[in-house]
Amino acid sequence: MGRPRIVGEIRKPVLELMPPSATRPHAWLSPDAAKRYKATCATRETFDVYLSSLAENKILEQSMNAAPKMLEVMGLLLGEVRSWKGEIYTIVRDVGTTDLKNSPAKVKFDPEALPRLFADLDRADFDYVVVGWYHSHPGHTCFLSRTDMRTQKAMFSQSFHCAIVIDPLNREIEAFKLRGDGYIGVPFTIVDGGFPRMRRLRTLGGGQVGQALQ
């Protein structure tokens, strides 16, 4: 019996497209996140993460529903990777989740309920990339724990990958990315309307075909 052999790879291109301009801050930004938001508006053209109001509402609703029992919730962020003027940014259009094995301090997908997660992925009406994950810290504020960091490093280590953490009891939300051996909070914004469709495709280097993701 031979081992499986990989005979080729097709990488997904990064779209060069101006980010949405009609955006707003999340109402639950922590003081630090609010500072990052204001600084980004003043000095940059691009936020790291653009979260659709559809995705935001689903995350909020799921975390609020589990908050009375102090249970963590979790899901995958479904979106796209784009660039503008040399900066990579992340679009989160929707989320995918399912029943969970959860407690006030741990959360995982219930292995028996994975088909429901897959149904969410199949319902996405775009060619999604899992651009990160979200989970809640009910009453514990927003940060990445040791367990969260293991997940982030193992599965979401590309520059566009993010982790959204929400605390529905303290009414806080933050977005994080890996940086060096640790992590940093990154500016994100909410998009109420739709996202612009692709007009053209090019590499960050200026060619005609998109830059490949690892």
Next chain:
Amino acid sequence: MVPLPFRIKVKNAESGATVEMELENDNTIDEVIESAATFWNKEMGAYVVRKGKKVLRGTMALADAGVREDDMLELVPDPEGG
């Protein structure tokens, strides 16, 4: 008799990249996950692999799991939060 190799595609959900993989019917799901995870420099245990809405698990041979020529499998991250 020498088994005929066949090809499938495996998509990495967290990058959108797809590999074409050549295998035999008696290869296992674990071998598919291991090959793809190694190629993309990922931890094998951090993912589940799906065909449509079905999770494909472990030591099951591809033929027994119903994997056929030209099928598209997807490697989906299985995170843990704390």
